[in-house]
Amino acid sequence: MRVTERNRQNELISKFESNFEIQDDKNEGDVFSVKKALLETIGVLYVPDIDLKMAVFSNAGESALNEGAGLIVGTGNLIPYENSNSVVTSHNGDSLKDLFINVPKLKAGDHFYIKNRDSKIYKYEVFDTREVSPINEFEKVLQPKDNESYVTLRTCTPIGINSHRFLATGKLIEEVENIPDSSFTLSLFEIGLIAIATIALALLLMSIIKKDDQKENEKNGKK
Structure with missing residues (x-):
């Protein structure tokens, strides 16, 4: 159920904000250590325009994408720095989870927010959306200019076919204190x-x- 998934996301986010690692008392030993490493929460993504709130993990492995969103290693990190474009990706949902199913609804002028481990909240404004072929996909990811900092939200499209990738790129606008309430969608x-x-x-x-x-x-x- 989607309610269960939302509760799961809230649990992950609460643990992140409390500076706790993801824990599962049923797992012990090496398997538990590997799982924790795979699911290291590095931030929280908020997209009020599509009612999205999701934990972001340190990698884009299948374990991470089944639980939330993942940072594609090598594209940057969630802490903004000049001339970076961090790519955050997730699946476009299934019968039980929304994940990034509504990300293709984003358009230029919409905003999303990322909260990092330092509790700082960064506001991004979407300025470019595009569908690209997965062939040489990362050659089509926008390169920052004028010392700007970008974050790109990425998912497969269209739903059920997944032949292309949808990219919504946002430019860092400012650091903010609060995140606006989500719109129902x-x-x-x-x-x-x-x-x-x-x-x-x-x-x-x-x-x-x-x-x-x-x-x-x-x-x-x-x-």
Whole structure:
């Protein structure tokens, strides 16, 4: 359930903000140590325009992407510095998790926020969105100019086909004290479910009306 996933994200974020590592009392020994290393939380991504709040891990391995978002190693880090473009990626969701399913809704002028280990909150403004082929993809990632600092949000598109990558690049605007409240938004998956349910309900109503008409015609025919 998506409610369960949101609760999971809140748990990860709470532990990050409390300076705790991700823990799982059921795991011990080397396996536990590897899991903790793979799921090292380095920040939190907030995108109020699409109601997204997600832990960001230190790498983009499958373990990280199944839990939240991951930083692609070698692209930078979440602490802004000049002429950097840190790429944060995640899956575009499934039947149980939204993950980055709504990231392709972002457009120029939207904002997202990243909270780092030092508790500083950085505000980014989206100025470029594009779909690119995965072939030589990183040659198409924007290079900062004029000593600017970028963060790019990346996911697969379109949903179910995943033939391309969607990139939303934001430019560092300022450090802020607070993050705005999120806007309510439906995921593409939820919109699809609503559409299917609406069609099913319409077909059911048409079937009921048709049966009623048949009964009425049969009743009139007997008179």
